[in-house]
Amino acid sequence: METPDPPPFDVPRVLLFGHRGSGKSALIGALLQAGETQGETLRGEVVSSSVDLPRIREAAYSGKLESANTELSSFTIRLRPWRVGKQALMEPLTVVLDDCDGKAAEALMDHPAPITQRAPGSPLARAVVETDAIVLLVDASSTREELAEAFAEFDAFLTTVERAKTDSRAVGGFPIFLVLTQCDRLAQPGDTQKTWEARVKDRVDYAWKAFEEYLKDADPEDGRESPFLAFGSVELDVSAVAIRRPPLTEHPAPGDQPYQVAELFRDCFSGAKAHHDRVRRSDRRLWWTVRLALTGLTFLLLTLGTIGLFPPETTGPDLAAKIDDYERQERPAADRLADEHIERNKKALNRFAGDSAFARLSEDRRAFVTSRLKEIEDYQAYRTKLAGAIAPAAARSLPELAKVKESLRAELALPAEYSWGETSAAQLRDKWLSDCSALEAAQSAFVDKYRTFDRDGTVLMLKRSFDENWLKDIDALFATAEKPPFPLNAPIPNSPAVTQPRGEAITYRVPYEFDEAYKARRYWEQTRDQIIHLRDLADALGLISAPNRPEAVLVLPEPNGADSAALAATRWAALVRTYTRQTEGFPEWDAQHFPDPARGELVARLRKSFETGTKHVHKLFAVKDTAEGWTALGASLTEPKFREWGKLLHLLARLQDPNAPDPVAELAAFLHNLDKKVFELDLQGFELTVPLDLTFDRVDPNGQFTVTVTHANQATDVAKFTVGKGVMRGTTTVYQLLPDGPTKLTYRAGDSLRAELPIKAGARDLKLLWENGPTNTFQFDRLTREPRLTKTTPGTEPATGVRLTLNAGSVPKFPVLFPLK
Structure with missing residues (x-):
């Protein structure tokens, strides 16, 4: 990675800072990937850079990224605003991204003194002093002991940074991002999206707790920017990223899709720009303050001389008067609890409560101060709870959305003792309640649309004939259903937008991914594919009567x-x-x-x-x-x-x-192996059907039914069956032929098979003979054929209508391709 020319001076700077192997340089490659695939989330598109970002991205995703062995590498990156329709999501932005060598970072954490110097000689120490935001990176897959050790070093490092900012009279609200990188390594075989994200969240929660005491001092209100923070104070946020998602059960091959990278750079670029702008405004105010101070000093000397000649009486307001004046000028809850005022009010009220005269005040004045301090404490706790709650936009099914709505109505209900209805917290809660109803309606609209497509597709498959009109109906349905029923990037109706984090209007993409909408969409897609297969098979079989068919x-x-x-x-x-x-x-x-x-x-x-x-x-x-x-x-x-x-x-x-x-x-x-093959005839019983009109005279069985197999060596096997009493079935008589002794026979190719049953027709003694078939080599098929009937004269005649059915056991069957005549 080459070190470019010195970056522009008057632009925001962001410093990537961390131990060796923490994935700093890989994130720069992932920035370009996020800009191309998640531009709306990043709110911008990377249009130029002082380095070859495509080369860095290729090296990062191929695993061939090498350390530059340079203490500090600075990249100037220009972002073009992402647009949704005609609306730009941000202003054009140029930012300097500083990437430090891990070894140099570790050395600076061990010996941070250069940061506090007026003109640090180290490029990295100078970057820390001049940067507008610091991104602290640590490998998420580290053990908890390794994470605790890294956090302890970061804590000491941030203390030095805060002192340096205070000494230089830097403005408050300096943004610092603690980032757990390579969180794809936390995935385990068989993980679903939910289980992996829960494991990542657990690691993020641990990071918050590790910094808990420091964060209480540095970030009393969940990382919200405030112009009233003390000089040198910092804002700290914790997140987890990966340059690619891991293989999961739902997505076994996710590709090179970054995870939370776009969100990280969006927030740190925004925080850096805001801090940079505050520094510029502060510098201008400081210049005017110096000029006014010189003028005021002259006036003060004149005033002191006057006071020496004419000393005034002591008339300064007491504590009670200050509290009464504060109460008279107090603004409604929505104003006094606003982000830009709440800390100032909290400090003023704490000064009242900490005054030595506070205990001697009247009960109503003390109650006023105490109640207002408790309200601020309750409001900040409520905001923290709201910030940690699941927003409706994060739901992925109706049951999940129902839980979000229930939470908003129960544990996140506004306290009845306070008038918070117009506060920013109440506005966000009201917006989320509206989002719940809007999402329910939008996902229902998606489900109805895809069910309609599925129903229309099913109707097309129920046609008896396939013609040109049928093909036109298919094309029309496919054209209508090809695109989502609603623009996925368009806001859904009745989802308001408030100017707060997670206050954006929800787009149709959220209900589109709901489980219920997904299932309805999958049912339609299965029906669509089935229609395509039906059309293709009908074409292959020549069933479609239309021109220009295959x-x-x-x-x-x-x-x-x-x-x-x-x-x-x-x-x-x-x-x-x-x-x-x-x-x-x-x-x-x-x-x-x-x-x-x-x-x-x-x-x-x-x-x-x-x-x-x-x-x-x-x-x-x-x-x-x-x-x-x-x-x-x-x-x-x-x-x-x-x-x-x-x-x-x-x-x-x-x-x-x-x-x-x-x-x-x-x-x-x-x-195969026909000369050695033995066919088993398992003849456990037959049913014989004889038509009543087989002869002029009544026909009755007159002996046993026998099946004889004669082998090549002239040996014979015989199976005998007793004929049961006949039962009339319409115009036939049905007899059961029951085994009389062993009935299993073996047959080899070329053996002879004959079956016969003596019958009596009136006074005549005749026989039913099964001795003809399509092949002389496999004569067992004769049992399935119509027999012949002997005559009183020599010869036989067809026994039309006589049917022999094997109802127990088995006889070998010919393959379907056997050439029977």
Whole structure:
């Protein structure tokens, strides 16, 4: 960091002072970051500097900032006022920012004598004497013992500074800021925003308590500026900052967003300018005072001579007369308790009470003085309590706001014994009460707006058809909801502004971040995203009847004349290229996410595309109905063309059912190691349905139902079932087939399977036979097929309407892509 040319003389100066490693130089880099990202809070924009601030910022945020090894580095910085609309938040300001070397600061604290010299030789000691505000920095992550040691050194240092200011007859109210830096280090894994800020506040409270006795003398009224402070007295404020926020549960990647840096520099620049202006006014008054004193001295000599010749009688007012005169001239509470008057009145009343004649006064005069002193004490205590209270602008939910309102009406209610209604404290409390009502109304308006957007979006998803008007309605809704319903930087109605700290009018940004408004906004955003996904999926399935729509890539042509081998890869590439907003695997297109009737239309199109895709895959199969032929087919499924079809068909299946498997992978697994695979048939019971009109004669079972598996070695396994009594169901008779002995069978590819049930039709003995199916290699599928009925003549005929249903146990199922004929 280079030391620039000597800074301008007649501008405010701010000194960053602290131990080594306290983060002084990093704050300068964070100043530029705050000016760019939090200009409204800083109230200004950094437009020029005597140093390369972007370079310093880059070094600070990259962790490569190095010490300049220079006792004092001075930067001249010019701020341009930030504007909200046409209103400027400040006047243009040029300020000199002095950054001291940590080692030099420690040496000066050990030996502070140069500060009290008339012309200090040390640049740092001279900067302390000439500065308009001092920022004392200490690492917030230090242990309490380390903080206590640093505070003790600062206390001794401030005592010397105060004495130096008193000796030089400096004006009162010299601003000093105690800053806990690097408070992001206080965050712990799993912290939320609230828990981390509570930990930071605890560290700040500790800092206040460590200085408590000193602050009572130096800052009797919570750091408020006052022109009636004694010569050399100081105003001290405590805050916590970080050049970046820590990762938290709500914001795991916060970026380089400074924390409280803008607020720190805003307040210290403002305090430095105010002190600088008071010094200039004091210097002018001092010059006129000297001239008037010389004139008065001449007059005094003449007066003394006259008094010597003509001595007057003693007629000076006594204490009672002074109190009566004070009471006659007393102003209303709002005036006498105002910041610019309260200390002067307190001192006058204390002089009355401390006078040796006070005890001999009448009771009413003593009561007046005592009551007024108690009122001042009570008012200052009330102001302290109000300053420590949570303002409505800090609430982030309706329950938090309700607590703030209850606090204002209860513990912060104005004491009935005093007439404080027009005081600045009462004005701030009244403003906060108004803010509570204004915030409730504003957040309710946000919630209503986003609920309206959500409701209108839901209506758009309930359409049965998708056309050009539907697209226009979507665009119109999105355009309306794209921006916040109200300008976030605009003051909300009925939020007054008072010229006090935390007295600014509240903007719409506060209720916009309320939990209730956030939830309503998130619901709308989820609905908005769902509409976008519905529109994209409808486009991909060719459901939108409007011009200039994307290619319907999920609508597949029939296999005849198409290049089935390349079709899946071509369509998948077009899908990924066209719909870039979707995540991998297109989970947002799950049809179950959309309401009916749109869901029904989507599922119908997806099912049709899946069936057409299955035809393309079957076209590519070359299989013989033997165990060897099926094994060869399974081995071929690793080819690229089948892998691409598996990916596309899996997508079409998953969009109908999220649990659907990859059909190509499923078939490959079914055919894997076919020569060693054993299929288990667990036949624990069936239900047989027989139509009443199966034959001209009544049909009745006439024996046991049997399932026979004949293995390659001609060994057989038989499962037998007893037929229960038939039950009429409409035009059918239903029989329960109950196990008669073991019913578990094993089946290997190529085994033979036959099932039969003897029946009697009138006087004829017939049979129902289950011995036909689409494949000779996997005959267990025959149990799911319609049986044949034997005739009295050779041959069989279809047993139309007869249905065999397994109601207990299990039979192997073919994969969805199995080429059944």
